[in-house]
Amino acid sequence: MNCFYSQEPAMTPFYQLTATRLRGQPLSMADYAGKVVLVVNTASHCGFTPQYAGLEALYKKYAAQGLVVLGFPCNQFGKQEPGGADEIEQTCHVNYGVSFPMFEKVDVNGPAAHPLFRYLKQALPGVLGGRIKWNFTKFLIGRDGTPLTRFAPFTTPEKMEASIVAALTR
Template sequence: MHPFHQLSATSLHGKTINFSEFAGKVVLIVNTASECGFTYQYQSLQDLHAKYASQGLVILAFPCNQFGQQEPGNAAQIEQQCLINYGVSFLVANKVAVNGEQAHPVFQYLKSVLPGFLTANIKWNFTKFLIAADGSAIKRYAPYIKPEKLELTIKQALHQANKN
């Protein structure tokens, strides 16, 4: 089993999300924040989810309060923000740290395989990581890259996954 598929997280509802369930699926992981200038990207993420979930795309958001204290809420407040303002129906994990000693293991792993520009640390909210169906890392995207700009790469990854 690929190291990515050995990871897990906890959902906003306190349920375990086992990444082994993502084997054979293309996964987009995003660190998010409800009060960020990039929060509008939730809509694009939801659009990608609506369009490609049936073909094997999984989107998993990880709220994070490490950048400008832009995710101060608790799980209920985060969920309300995601659902009411953006109609989010993709997976949302519990709030986590993405940098430092307390960084969630998912982000420790992602930063090791896709280290980014100049430093492995995540620099801001809405950094995106695209993972192939076999668990291998495809690409890391900067916060300013809108989710719809990933669509061609997602389609290619889904096509490759569905060929195997």
């Protein structure tokens, strides 16, 4: 009988996923191992769009402690993200000063849903079961890659701060 032992921690499903940055660079979620990650589906023309400012404030405040915010534009809710990378960048960087990583536009529901969102919805179902109900649904992932909490679109970044701090101090 052969037994193998590794001191490396097992890869969680989160760390096995990849996504593409806004300008086309592929990125593995494994690059964020050891970080607390907040995944957000975003939109440039949504009533919740001003949350970008609060998300950026949290990112700046806690980045040195290991927080990273990942923005995933989505056009599935009221067609509120119709533009391409240039328009998304304009909204995020110029209008709200966003410096956290932004990714290519994705679907979060349906048969074409991005694998990251399929995984997160399965791990943390919301009030609509597995579906995401609107833009700015947020998922908090622990340093070990375990999905911890799902926040509704109306939950402001400021109201998530205690949960983020708790995840950072685990």
